Amino acid sequence: MIPTAHIEVKEKGTIAKTVLMPGDPLRAKFIADTFLENVEKFNNVRNVFGYTGTYKGRKISVMASGMGMPSIGIYSYELFNFYGVENIIRIGSCGAYTSDLNLYDVILANDAWSESTYAKVQGGYDKDVIEASSELNSKLEKISEELGIKVHKERIHSSDVFYRESFEEYKEIYKNHGCTVVEMEAFALFHNAKVLGKNAACLLTVSDNLVTQELTTSEERQESFTNMMKIALEMAE
């Protein structure tokens, strides 16, 4: 049934088949303002802005996911299940668990490991790793080569907790599960895609490094995340 509880769109075709999902509504606005033409804003509910436009003449949408798995869980489910969306590409920031990764490196998630109960509660999935769509990933990899932007293909950690009492725990997650970066959404997005027969991928830019404690500022982030955006935007159809 549309409109859904969290997206105020009355017609299916308003949202493109491929949606880019940054966490931050202002980043969704930045992408629409900077890169898209013929832009129509389709969502304002809770200030979770969504836009449809064209990139190099091809249709694409961009809508914020909010932070964390419960939030992206809601928005991605509604987009996939009620609005005919086929592909969601999360574009977000991440913290690095290794000094081998530098600030602003671009990561393409092979899969996401999580201690979250999201997939178990949502659909009885009882493992702790979920893969990204291999089809979307090969397209994104090919695009990144064409654009000359290096991407690191990694297993990522989707965490429910940003501020842990035990900061050092990340070392165990790196060692035991092979996750090289941490973010907070991909595991739920990949799960929803899987149960609904849709496709999801996740591109990330390193915004902080837990080992070296280097950080980016929010202005720097806005600017320098354009590499990841340019890769994802080429998925417009």
Ligand code: HPA
């Ligand atoms: N933890 C979780 N999510 C993040 C981080 C982090 O350190 N950095 C960017 N997104």
